[in-house]
Amino acid sequence: MPNLSQIEQARRDYNIDEWGAGYFGIDDRGFVECYPTGRRAQAVVLHDVVTRARQRGIHPPLIIRFPQVIASQLLRLEQAFQRAIREFDYRGRHFGVFPFKVNQRREFIDAVIECGAQYDYGLEVGSKSELIAAISYPLSARALLVCNGFKDEEFVTMACLAAEMGKNVVLVIEGPDELQILLNKLRQQRVTAQIGIRTRLYSKGSGKWENSSGSGSKFGLTIIELLDCLKTLQQEGHTDKVTMLHLHIGSQITEIKKFKTALKEAARIYSKIVRMGFTAVKYLDIGGGVGVDYDGSKTSSQFSANYVLQEFVNDAVYVIGQVCRDENVATPDIVTESGRIIAAYHSLVVTDIREVQAPSAASANWTQVDHRETERCLVELRYIYDNINAKNYAEYYHDAIEYHEELATLFNLGYLDLEARGCGEELFQEICRKALSFSVRQKYSVAEFKFLRQRFVSKYLANFSVFQSIPDAWSIGQLFPVMPLSRHHECPTHEANIVDITCDSDGCLAQFIDCKAIKSVLGLHSPSSDPYYLGFFLVGAYQESLASEHNLFGATHEVEVSVAPDGSYDIAKITAGDTITELLESRNYHRKTLVASFLKQVERLQSNGTLDPSRGSEIIRDLKTCMKSYPYLSS
Numbered sequence: 023m024p025n026l027s028q029i030e031q032a033r034r035d036y037n038i039d040e041w042g043a044g045y046f047g048i049d050d051r052g053f054v055e056c057y058p059t060g061r062r063a064q065a066v067v068l069h070d071v072v073t074r075a076r077q078r079g080i081h082p083p084l085i086i087r088f089p090q091v092i093a094s095q096l097l098r099l100e101q102a103f104q105r106a107i108r109e110f111d112y113r114g115r116h117f118g119v120f121p122f123k124v125n126q127r128r129e130f131i132d133a134v135i136e137c138g139a140q141y142d143y144g145l146e147v148g149s150k151s152e153l154i155a156a157i158s159y160p161l162s163a164r165a166l167l168v169c170n171g172f173k174d175e176e177f178v179t180m181a182c183l184a185a186e187m188g189k190n191v192v193l194v195i196e197g198p199d200e201l202q203i204l205l206n207k208l209r210q211q212r213v214t215a216q217i218g219i220r221t222r223l224y225s226k227g228s229g230k231w232e233n234s235s236g237s238g239s240k241f242g243l244t245i246i247e248l249l250d251c252l253k254t255l256q257q258e259g260h261t262d263k264v265t266m267l268h269l270h271i272g273s274q275i276t277e278i279k280k281f282k283t284a285l286k287e288a289a290r291i292y293s294k295i296v297r298m299g300f301t302a303v304k305y306l307d308i309g310g311g312v313g314v315d316y317d318g319s320k321t322s323s324q325f326s327a328n329y330v331l332q333e334f335v336n337d338a339v340y341v342i343g344q345v346c347r348d349e350n351v352a353t354p355d356i357v358t359e360s361g362r363i364i365a366a367y368h369s370l371v372v373t374d375i376r377e378v379q380a381p382s383a384a385s386a387n388w389t390q391v392d393h394r395e396t397e398r399c400l401v402e403l404r405y406i407y408d409n410i411n412a413k414n415y416a417e418y419y420h421d422a423i424e425y426h427e428e429l430a431t432l433f434n435l436g437y438l439d440l441e442a443r444g445c446g447e448e449l450f451q452e453i454c455r456k457a458l459s460f461s462v463r464q465k466y467s468v469a470e471f472k473f474l475r476q477r478f479v480s481k482y483l484a485n486f487s488v489f490q491s492i493p494d495a496w497s498i499g500q501l502f503p504v505m506p507l508s509r510h511h512e513c514p515t516h517e518a519n520i521v522d523i524t525c526d527s528d529g530c531l532a533q534f535i536d537c538k539a540i541k542s543v544l545g546l547h548s549p550s551s552d553p554y555y556l557g558f559f560l561v562g563a564y565q566e567s568l569a570s571e572h573n574l575f576g577a578t579h580e581v582e583v584s585v586a587p588d589g590s591y592d593i594a595k596i597t598a599g600d601t602i603t604e605l606l607e608s609r610n611y612h613r614k615t616l617v618a619s620f621l622k623q624v625e626r627l628q629s630n631g632t633l634d635p636s637r638g639s640e641i642i643r644d645l646k647t648c649m650k651s652y653p654y655l656s657s
């Protein structure tokens with residue numbers, strides 16, 4: 023019989039209904055499910071997907087991708103605009119462009135293009151490489167191709183070539199120097215791209231990326247530069263080329279108020295430009311920034327957002343409409359460059375647990391050895407151990423730290439033997455354990471005891487690389503929902519941290535989402551003979567783009583899953599992860615050269631008689647086989 027109350031508890035503990043946005047939940051058997059279409063009747067049990075993938079030779083770590091989630095997010099965005107446009111009687115439409123940098127995987131962008139075609143969805147690029155990839159897509163005639171980022175002449179040429187190929191290209195001027203490059207092109211080229219201008223707003227965003235806007239930002243033109251730029255374009259006769267005003271106040275906007283303030287400023291600037299005679303301006307590109315509620319708190323915490331998508335869109339449509347009415351100018355088409363909100367939910371990383379390093383259990387082996395306690399520090403530690411209680415635990419713990427240090431000093435000076443040191447270490451460990459047990463009963467936990475708790479957590483060795491699969495967890499302390507894919511009918515038995523298989527102490531996770539706050543331990547189960555998989559959720563935005571091959575752990579395997587109307591599902595596509603050879607090739611260790619060097623070494627050993635002549639070819643053959651394999655731990 024499934025333990026439903028434990029399952030309810032798990033739903034609360036992992037906060038899945040809050041961050042899951044209708045795409046993730048726990049079924050009544052304790053398995054984590056994905057609802058790719060947002061409908062509960064079409065559920066995919068994630069543990070089953072891994073089992074099926076394994077049957078096809080694909081082992082964790084792996085990414086599970088749900089293209090239907092991308093479609094669903096595009097639909098949610100589009101519907102939010104349609105609702106707002108109707109409600110506020112807005113005269114203008116919405117054009118979405120997907121920012122390439124958020125997830126450059128071909129499989130992902132293909133899905134955006136396919137699902138977005140019906141909404142004239144376009145692309146946003148920030149470099150020449152991204153632009154070339156974007157040009158390869160047959161976008162609809164009205165879909166936009168927005169070129170942001172710093173540009174040289176070649177970038178501008180590429181954009182103009184794309185325009186000549188019939189694409190609706192807007193080259194956004196990010197800084198004053200770009201104008202001159204653009205003007206040269208406008209003089210030479212027959213067909214040129216339209217011009218957009220990115221404005222550097224006074225208003226700032228909020229959260230981790232708030233410096234993407236405001237007067238100190240590295241992007242966009244100040245009001246003075248904007249005026250100079252417009253004047254030059256007017257003088258050169260290119261007034262009709264300027265079609266877009268652009269802004270982006272930073273990713274993951276946590277506070278809606280900041281967005282509204284920025285938008286009021288931007289809509290004012292837009293209106294003034296139109297009133298200056300730039301009547302071809304018809305797009306107001308409000309950038310990205312819609313926050314993903316990673317922790318499910320719906321607050322302005324840096325991992326959440328204090329608004330929902332519909333509110334964001336309502337505010338955009340309402341504010342722009344109101345300012346334009348006020349200024350008596352036609353309302354623009356609103357362009358969004360949402361990345362995170364479109365991509366985050368569509369994929370998760372799954373890894374298996376290879377080992378559990380449990381904290382050493384209380385053994386009382388050495389604490390019993392009374393005759394060793396001749397040194398003062400040992401006598402004191404023994405006293406603290408016997409007398410620590412709920413009232414004095416903080417003070418006694420502080421004293422114990424001092425005696426513990428004394429213990430190490432005495433040992434280093436040669437006054438203690440190893441057994442006496444062992445006795446002192448064990449006494450100290452047990453004092454810490456007792457102090458911790460008293461501290462957790464207090465209403466407010468003190469930071470030092472939170473830190474102490476880390477000594478007693480189990481370390482779950484997960485077969486993946488933080489740097490490859492969730493690089494933001496390492497680089498900016500981003501929190502992602504993490505949870506086991508099964509056994510939620512059982513009460514977790516371990517308070518755990520997660521460590522990865524890289525040789526880097528930063529490859530660990532010690533902060534987790536909780537329904538109330540951030541917690542320093544994750545509840546996990548004791549591994550059994552069945553595979554125990556952990557899922558890292560909402561990793562579809564930025565993580566693959568920023569992935570790094572630390573220790574030469576490369577791209578993981580991927581499976582693409584889609585669900586049919588009757589709820590059955592299919593692994594539609596499998597993409598194998600990087601092999602050792604591919605990773606080495608990317609660092610200029612070419613296969614041929616490597617094999618030649620192995621051969622040379624083997625021949626030398628054979629010629630001086632160190633190696634049996636028959637082993638040489640076998641070693642080379644085996645090394646060649648190893649080079650074709652997956653660098654992660656295999657089963």
Ligand SMILES: Cc1ncc(COP(=O)(O)O)c(C=O)c1O
Binds near residue numbers: 124146275
């Ligand atoms: C210019 C620009 N547009 C769009 C985005 C995407 O933002 P988000 O992923 O928060 O929607 C970014 C990212 O910061 C950006 O720099």
